Amino acid sequence: MSTRTMPDEVKRRSRGRPSPEQAAALRESFLAAALKSFLELGYAATSIEAIARDAGVAKITIYRQFENKEALFREVVHRAVSSARENMQAPLVRTDADEREVLLDLVERMYLSATEPQTLALLRLVIAEAVRFPELAKSLYAENSYVLAPVVEYLAEAHRAGKLYVPDPELSAVQLSTLAFGGVRFFISKPLAGPEERRAWAEGVVSLVLRGWMPAPAGAGAADMPGGGH
Template sequence: MPSTSTQTKTEAPDNAKRRPRGRPSAKQAVELRESFLTAALQSFLDKGYAATSIEAIARDAGVAKITIYRQYESKPALFYEVVHRAMGDARNTMQATVVTPDADVREVLLDVVERMYIGATEPQRLALLRLVIAEAVRFPELAKSLYAEHSYVIAPIVDYLAQAHRDGRLHVPKAELSAVQLATLAFGGVRFFISKPLAGEPERKAWAQSVVDLVLPGWAPRPA
């Protein structure tokens, strides 16, 4: 009996250290979500959409499959979230662009075009956009959501062009359309989806200058 009593006393501390069962804490939930979303992005990029499974993502992230299903009911829902997060990074970068009202218009546009180009050709985001284009036929709703994301990304540019038009510094009566056209020129269309991006800062700045030189004459203020 003494030995049994001693064993009970020494086991109690070990039992007390065991992780309590039940739902994870708020911090743990955030860490788990970040873990499987990161694994999902990598899996989609490495294997493509069709070859990626939630089971494999859970295994790569070291989480239970049910952990993912509690938040995303299907692979398409998870895919949408991965794309949304990636586009959110680009949106935040553009939202953070500081455009001062009294800055030289040409210098502002040069900076905007270069920022747009950098955002569109960041390697991981470019790879994901290529994947989205490939899956757009299968997921038409994804294309719509991406267009909405794009509209939000360029919102600061729309606001700037609208103000410049009101001030008489530019002639852009349709600011949103002009911003979309500028973004298309800045990104380079399909060129950078099927070939290598520009090589370094000098080429990038030369590209921005050529884009701005192209649009500024058409956007020049009209005589009263």
């Protein structure tokens, strides 16, 4: 086929339904533009019309996939935190690692995921906009459950096997993640500098939680269980 016919072919294809490859490229284009706009302008000042213009796509291209700006923002957040979930699902340090080593590994992964610049910027944006747009905070909370699912699964299995005492793995995963991230601290200060500081932070977090999560010795009564008896 002569290269002289290619421009006409592209024009003809652009007037019809895009190929799967073209559709994927268009989606990536406007999602990247949406992320940039949300981070630079904030949620309120961002519009789908401006996103479409910046991405070089028609507004209808975006509206075919997302009914409004809120739905588009949820997808931007979801994509940003998906890498964090993948990080949590990566193989653990060693198949024969003890609970302390596994938890150290998880705490460091959670900290690194939360302080990744793009994710951190989105988290800050949601917090800043939460009062005016509470639905954004709700969507972020749902994403947090999605990210922590692999941690919940590990804690539940460790509890079933008698290696840890975590009768409520969902709550324990949230508590562990809060300690791992450092709460408000990492929103207002620079991330920990380097692997040595991160490991020291993780050591402190894991030492703290293991005091409450270690199972009682065989034959111990309810009062000897972590949190049992007063």
